[in-house]
Amino acid sequence: MSVRCERFDRQITIFGAEGQARIRAAKVVLVGYGGLGTFVLPQLCLLGVKSLAVIEYETFSATNRNRYFGFLHSDYDAEKGVGIDKVFVAERIVKGIDPEISIKLIRNRLESPEAFEAVIGADVVVGCLDCDGARAILNELCVAYGVTYIDLASEVFDDGTFGGRIAVVKDGSGCLQCMGDGLDQTEIRRYLTDEQQLENEAKVYGVDKRILSVGSGPSVVDLNGIIASLGVQEFKLLLTSPGLQSRYLNYRGHLKTISKVEVRPAGDCYCCGLYRKEDSADVWRYLTK
Numbered sequence: 337m338s339v340r341c342e343r344f345d346r347q348i349t350i351f352g353a354e355g356q357a358r359i360r361a362a363k364v365v366l367v368g369y370g371g372l373g374t375f376v377l378p379q380l381c382l383l384g385v386k387s388l389a390v391i392e393y394e395t396f397s398a399t400n401r402n403r404y405f406g407f408l409h410s411d412y413d414a415e416k417g418v419g420i421d422k423v424f425v426a427e428r429i430v431k432g433i434d435p436e437i438s439i440k441l442i443r444n445r446l447e448s449p450e451a452f453e454a455v456i457g458a459d460v461v462v463g464c465l466d467c468d469g470a471r472a473i474l475n476e477l478c479v480a481y482g483v484t485y486i487d488l489a490s491e492v493f494d495d496g497t498f499g500g501r502i503a504v505v506k507d508g509s510g511c512l513q514c515m516g517d518g519l520d521q522t523e524i525r526r527y528l529t530d531e532q533q534l535e536n537e538a539k540v541y542g543v544d545k546r547i548l549s550v551g552s553g554p555s556v557v558d559l560n561g562i563i564a565s566l567g568v569q570e571f572k573l574l575l576t577s578p579g580l581q582s583r584y585l586n587y588r589g590h591l592k593t594i595s596k597v598e599v600r601p602a603g604d605c606y607c608c609g610l611y612r613k614e615d616s617a618d619v620w621r622y623l624t625k
């Protein structure tokens with residue numbers, strides 16, 4: 337089948353048949369199918385991505401109902417308190433848009449051999465995670481194996497401000513640890529901490545250990561949609577018009593602004609120093625988490 341087919345006619349006039357062919361040929365891995373991921377996946381399919389993998393181990397829950405695009409009311413049984421596996425909805429969405437798209441479902445954590453192998457084999461990874469712990473691992477994995485990684489994050493703060501950012505990690509020149517605001521090192525440490533250590537820390541602070549857990553912050557549908565679309569736009573530009581693509585974008589919803597953050601050379605960033613050095617990086621140590 338020719339790439340030049342009716343399905344993509346309206347966008348081929350924007351970025352050309354060559355750009356469409358690059359989108360079609362790209363192997364894309366989506367990490368996290370939640371508030372952001374459910375907006376990203378259908379857009380990737382509509383753009384013409386033909387080879388996808390989705391990494392997600394959770395099931396749909398009652399608190400996801402306010403923002404998960406494409407999930408049905410019947411996907412969660414309130415009486416039984418049981419929800420559908422999120423990856424099954426990912427498959428339903430993809431096949432509903434185009435049955436010819438190949439989708440590999442990885443119903444497992446990022447810290448699993450099959451997830452690591454999918455990431456390493458990808459042309460582009462899109463991260464739709466909700467905590468900096470998982471981001472740090474994915475960042476290191478992508479840098480060590482030279483995989484281009486587009487990371488999306490939405491943010492809602494206690495003072496009523498909100499927004500998010502899109503970061504593109506590639507070429508060993510800037511990663512999530514050294515670009516923009518970097519990553520939250522406390523959150524990373526807590527993510528890598530085991531249950532017993534977390535319990536001990538909660539005792540020290542005199543708080544419930546759930547407060548120290550990560551990934552259950554405020555989240556709302558419109559903000560996720562904006563950040564997801566900005567991320568997909570960068571994906572599209574990366575493959576079709578690289579000169580227009582940005583490395584780091586900040587969205588400030590309360591100010592109604594999107595700004596491009598200049599990325600300086602990585603300098604002494606430890607993680608950037610691992611670029612394409614799989615052996616020294618030893619990312620497989622995370623599988624024992």
Ligand SMILES: [Zn+2]
Pocket residue numbers: 510511512513514515602605606607608609
């Ligand atoms: Zn770096």
